[in-house]
Each structure stands twice: as structure tokens, then as C-alpha cells.
Amino acid sequence: MSPNRPSVYNDAPSMYLRLQRLRFAPLASPLVIEKANTNDTSFGLPGNPKPDxxxxxxxxxxxxxxxxxxxxxxxxxxxxxxxxxxxxxxxxxxxxxxxxxxxxxxxxxxxxxxxxxxxxxxxxxxxxxxxxxxxxxxxxxxxxxxLNKMQLTQNQTVAQLDPGLRWLEVYNWISTFGLGVAGGRFAPVGVSGLLLGGGISFFGSRIGWASNQLANLEVVLANSTIVNANANENPDLFWALKGGSNNFGIVTRFDVKTFPLGQLYGGQSTYESRHLAAIMDAAASYSIVGGGSDDIDSAITPSIQVVPATGAINPLLIGYRVGSENKPAAFANFSRIPTLSTTNGIHETLASALGLTIATGDRNQRQLFMAIGTKAGPDSVRMTNETFWKTLKDMPKLANVQNLTLTMSPQLLSKHFLETARASGGDPMDFEPGNQGVLMNLIGSAWDHEEDDELVYKYSKYFLDTLVKKSKAKGLYYPVVYINDASLSEKPFKTFGKDGSSLKRLKQIRNRYDSQPVFQKLLPGGFKLD
The missing domain is CATH 3.30.43.10 (Uridine Diphospho-n-acetylenolpyruvylglucosamine Reductase, domain 2)
Structure with a gap:
């Protein structure tokens, strides 16, 4: 970090000590938070439906x-x-x-x-x-x-991927050809959901959304006809499927453009909590124009994990850069910080790197995501972190939630990312690049028991609402939501395009291919256009 750059979180060490002493003890004047709408439950379900x-x-x-x-x-x-x-x-x-x-x-x-x-x-x-x-x-x-087949076509420039695959198995397969595809950053993520939701990959600054690399989709429409959607056949449907989720048909094959991919540097690092301020400062420096994000072959995902029951604070960083350069300049601010553990190094393939760093997920906990955009830059990183700590302190009852882990992650969609997405034929998201791109601020929760759903949801909503209020006051609000990190209390499609303009076009396309509409009425789950 530049000696002249103000710290993103100057009092992080003292905050950590206070949290350790308090163990999230009740406040003298507890904050009153508006009760969540439990008719539309924590996760958007209306309770047990009547048998049909x-x-x-x-x-x-x-x-x-x-x-x-x-x-x-x-x-x-x-x-x-x-x-x-x-x-x-x-x-x-x-x-x-x-x-x-x-x-x-x-x-x-x-x-x-x-x-x-x-x-x-x-x-x-x-x-x-x-x-x-x-x-x-x-x-x-x-x-x-x-439906789990994989094959290369068109002189290995396109990978045909079935919808039942997960990204780690795709990476393991395609690396044997010295190739890569833009896909998920975490092992359990499936091919279908990621691509239909746009998709953030480790290659975003070079290729945009993962869905921008689609060459074709094979789709079963509402009337059970099977069609292709690409730049020449059904191009409107092709555009809609690059972020329109499950509203248009059932995709039975994704044809994804490949690119040469050999060695890469990076991995997952954990840090002692006393280095929290340094990690967040490094993330802020990376996010600015002129920082590490200018290297379009690099990508980072910084996170802070907190266990309210113990007060444990665990800073994490996942970062990769294509190529064989050890400790590349893009990660210089992070490389100076002592790690508690790390898998950083030169990896022969992305699959081998992910196999070392990312657990597949035990599927034994309840999970919740919420996310909202702010303008990228140090001020946003500072604001998001301050909001995280303040809202945690305001809700001491979180310490009673069994095995609760909260993860806050300011994910950068760089200016290069969003400009490349637009130049690649466009997509429903159509996020404005702005001067420095967007921070997609994710709050993730994992816990054990259904009886704690409402409290965990209430905290996540409180964090998001507080961040929105602060960002509006500071001129940092960027009203966009990444659908794959959203909860049903959010309305991602209303944030797509300038002033939500993509939603109107998505509905027109939906009506053209599904006039009943089957994928709104009979497939009620997920994020709907209406």
C-alpha cells in the first residue's frame, strides 16, 4: 500500500480486540430493526403448498x-x-x-x-x-x-457442455487439451445455473461475463420443440439466455468458446485477523484504475469470514493470474502480507489449483446469499467493511445461531470486465462500466437450523439496507444485482440495463417464445420476469 494512501479500515485491530472482548454482548441501547416480512419467508417461499x-x-x-x-x-x-x-x-x-x-x-x-x-x-x-x-x-x-457429456468441436474452439455438469469436472477434462473455458470459481457450482445467470469467472477482465463466451445454446421451448439459439438462429433468445435465468426454456447443451490455458499463479490464502486492515487496503488498491485490476489476466475474491458465537475473524483471499510469473505485480500488495496458510504458487492447471483450495461443500448447512452493487474504489471498500462491522455489532443475537458463519466479499467487476461484456455482443445485465467498474458486495450466511432462518435473513437484509442507505448518501450507490448472488427479496431484473430497460425486452422475448407462459406459471422457482 502506498504510504500516502489512507487506510481503508484504520481501526481494524482495535475493532477486533473490542469484538473479542464483547463476544457480541448485548448493547446498552439495542437497535430496533423492522421485522422481516415472514409471509414471504426468509427465502421467498410461501410456506408448505397445498398438495396438487x-x-x-x-x-x-x-x-x-x-x-x-x-x-x-x-x-x-x-x-x-x-x-x-x-x-x-x-x-x-x-x-x-x-x-x-x-x-x-x-x-x-x-x-x-x-x-x-x-x-x-x-x-x-x-x-x-x-x-x-x-x-x-x-x-x-x-x-x-x-446429461453430463463434454466434447470439443470446431477444431477445439468450442466445448459442448451438458447441463448436468459441474465446473471442476469440466476444468479437469478440458485442461488435458491445454484449453480453458470461462466458468465457476468454486467447485460445487453447476454449468447451467452459472451461465444462465451471467457468470463471474476468474477471466472476467479479459472476456466479461462467462455467458459472453457462449457460442450457442440448445433449448427445449415451452411447446417442447428443440431449437438452437445463437447469433444467427433465434438471436433474441440467445441474448436473453445470457443472463435471463430459467425464464425461457430448458437448456440441454451449452456451446462455450475455448481459449488456450496453461499454467497460472495463485491459490487461496488465509490470514490472521490482525492483518484484516492490510487485506482490505490491498483489495482497495487493486480495485482502482492504475491498480492490480488493470492486469486483465488477474482476478481476486477477497472475503472476511466471521463466526459470531466465538468472535473469530478470518480474512481470506482467492486470486489467480494466467501465466507462469511468480508473485505477479498485480498481487504485490497482497504478497507483502504474511499468510496463515496458502496454496499460492504456480499451478499446471486451474483444475489442480481449485482441487487444492476449494472444498466441494458438504451440503449439510443452510445457505443464504444477498448482494448489491456500489461504485468500485477505496471509498466503497471502506464503506462496505464499516457497514459489516457496525451491523454485526447491532445484532448480538447472531451469537446464538448454531454454527453460523457470515462471509462478506466485495467482488470486483472491473471496468475492463464490463467494457468487454458490452463489446462481446451484449447481455441482459448491460451494467454501465463507469470510471472504475462495480463492487458486487456479497453477504453470505451458513448455519444449521431452520428455526434461525428469520434471524439470519433479518441480519442479511439489515446489512444490505444499511449499505444501500450509506452508499446513496455518499454518492457511491450502483443499483445493480448479480442474479447468482441474490435472494428473492431482491429484484435483479429491475436493475438490468439503463433504468431497468432490459426487463421490457426480456418480457417481449419471453412472450414470443412462451406465450402461455409455462416458464413463469408452471416453473415458479428462482427469479421471475413478472
Missing amino acids: PAVAKTCQALQQKYGSKVALKRSQHCETVAAENWSMAAQLSPGCVFEPANKEDVAGGLAIVVKYKTKFAVRGGGHMPVPGASNIDDGVLFSMTN
Whole structure:
């Protein structure tokens, strides 16, 4: 950090000591927080739905046609598949599970669901923590696990990826060809959800959103026809699917552009809590124009993890740079900070690096994401961190939530990232690059028990609302939401395009391809256009 640069969090050491002494003890004058709307629960579900008599008929019809590809409610296999969502809060109880083996199965299964007007969900990797986004109570769950093929085409310039894949297995496969694709930063993330939500990768400053690297999508429409969507065929649908989530069809294949990828430097580092201020200062310096983010081959994800029950504070950094340069200049401010543990070094492949640093997730906790944008720069990093600590102090009851871990991460979408996204043919997000890009400020929560849902949700909403209020007052507000980091209390599509202009276009495209509309009414989970 430059000796003349003001500290992003000057009193972090003293704050840490105060937190350790307080252990989040009750305040003398506790803050009164508006009660969350529990009619629209912590995660957006309206409670247990009434059983739909059409579900049993639909499941019977599916089983009659597809046999062992269908598992009925209360069967061991149905229960096993239903529990495969990353977040326990998203592990619902479908009336049956349908596991198609190819695109024809998907089309035929969808026709049966539509015939009986039965609600359904579609799951690729199941990483999105929003309940109902990739599972359903008393409906049909399309589990895409058996659609898991990968192949290279067009002289290895395009990788054809099925929707049941997860990114780590894609990276392991494609690295054998000396190639890479833009995909998820974490091992459990699925191909389908990431790409349909835009997708932040480690290559964003060079290629934009991961979805900007799509060459084609194979899609089953509401009427069960199978079409391609690309720059020449159904180009409006192609644009909509690069961030429009599950509102247009069921994608049965993603054709993704490849690029040469060999060695890269980086890994995951953990730090002692006394280095918190230095980590956040380094993140702030990286985010500015003229900082490390100008190196378009580099990317970082800084985070602070807090365990309210113990007061433990764990600064983390995940960062990578393409190439064989050891300790590249882009990471200079981080390299000066002593680590508690690190996997930093030269890695032969991204797959080997992620295999060392990212756990696959045990799926034994409840999860919640919320996120909001602010203008990138040191002032935003400072403001976000101050807001995090203040809101934690305001809610001492969090210490009673069993095994709660809160993670705050100011994720940089650099000016290069957003400019490249626009230059790559565009997408529904269409975030304005501005002078320095955007910080997508994520608050993530993991905890054990359903009875704590409301309190955890209330804290996350309080953090976000406080950050929005402060950022507006300081002129740092940037009203955009990354859909894959959002909760259902947020409305990502209203933030897409200038003044929300993309939403109108998305609805027009939806009406063109799905006039009923099946993917609004019968597929109710996730983020809807209406």
C-alpha cells in the first residue's frame, strides 16, 4: 500500500480486540430493526403448498413413459436426489424426480408436465441457495444429472457442455487439451445455473461475463420443440439466455468458446485477523484504475469470514493470474502480507489449483446469499467493511445461531470486465462500466437450523439496507444485482440495463417464445420476469 494512501479500515485491530472482548454482548441501547416480512419467508417461499392432485397423475404418466428414469415420492432414490441441493434450505420434497438422459427425454417430459398443468423445477448443479430455484415441493423435479457429456468441436474452439455438469469436472477434462473455458470459481457450482445467470469467472477482465463466451445454446421451448439459439438462429433468445435465468426454456447443451490455458499463479490464502486492515487496503488498491485490476489476466475474491458465537475473524483471499510469473505485480500488495496458510504458487492447471483450495461443500448447512452493487474504489471498500462491522455489532443475537458463519466479499467487476461484456455482443445485465467498474458486495450466511432462518435473513437484509442507505448518501450507490448472488427479496431484473430497460425486452422475448407462459406459471422457482 502506498504510504500516502489512507487506510481503508484504520481501526481494524482495535475493532477486533473490542469484538473479542464483547463476544457480541448485548448493547446498552439495542437497535430496533423492522421485522422481516415472514409471509414471504426468509427465502421467498410461501410456506408448505397445498398438495396438487395433478402431480400424482403427472408422475404416473412420466413413469409409464420413462420407467426407471422416474422416482416417485417417498422412494429412497427420490429422497436422495431431492437432498442434493447445496443448501439444506433448498432441499425440498418433490412429488417425483425425473432424470432425463437426452434432449428428447426433456422435451417429452416437459410435454407431459404442461399437459397436466403441473408445477416443476429444473436442477443442473443445484448450487443456487434460493429454495425453489432448483427444487420443488409437491411438483416434478427435472434432475439433469444424467446429461453430463463434454466434447470439443470446431477444431477445439468450442466445448459442448451438458447441463448436468459441474465446473471442476469440466476444468479437469478440458485442461488435458491445454484449453480453458470461462466458468465457476468454486467447485460445487453447476454449468447451467452459472451461465444462465451471467457468470463471474476468474477471466472476467479479459472476456466479461462467462455467458459472453457462449457460442450457442440448445433449448427445449415451452411447446417442447428443440431449437438452437445463437447469433444467427433465434438471436433474441440467445441474448436473453445470457443472463435471463430459467425464464425461457430448458437448456440441454451449452456451446462455450475455448481459449488456450496453461499454467497460472495463485491459490487461496488465509490470514490472521490482525492483518484484516492490510487485506482490505490491498483489495482497495487493486480495485482502482492504475491498480492490480488493470492486469486483465488477474482476478481476486477477497472475503472476511466471521463466526459470531466465538468472535473469530478470518480474512481470506482467492486470486489467480494466467501465466507462469511468480508473485505477479498485480498481487504485490497482497504478497507483502504474511499468510496463515496458502496454496499460492504456480499451478499446471486451474483444475489442480481449485482441487487444492476449494472444498466441494458438504451440503449439510443452510445457505443464504444477498448482494448489491456500489461504485468500485477505496471509498466503497471502506464503506462496505464499516457497514459489516457496525451491523454485526447491532445484532448480538447472531451469537446464538448454531454454527453460523457470515462471509462478506466485495467482488470486483472491473471496468475492463464490463467494457468487454458490452463489446462481446451484449447481455441482459448491460451494467454501465463507469470510471472504475462495480463492487458486487456479497453477504453470505451458513448455519444449521431452520428455526434461525428469520434471524439470519433479518441480519442479511439489515446489512444490505444499511449499505444501500450509506452508499446513496455518499454518492457511491450502483443499483445493480448479480442474479447468482441474490435472494428473492431482491429484484435483479429491475436493475438490468439503463433504468431497468432490459426487463421490457426480456418480457417481449419471453412472450414470443412462451406465450402461455409455462416458464413463469408452471416453473415458479428462482427469479421471475413478472
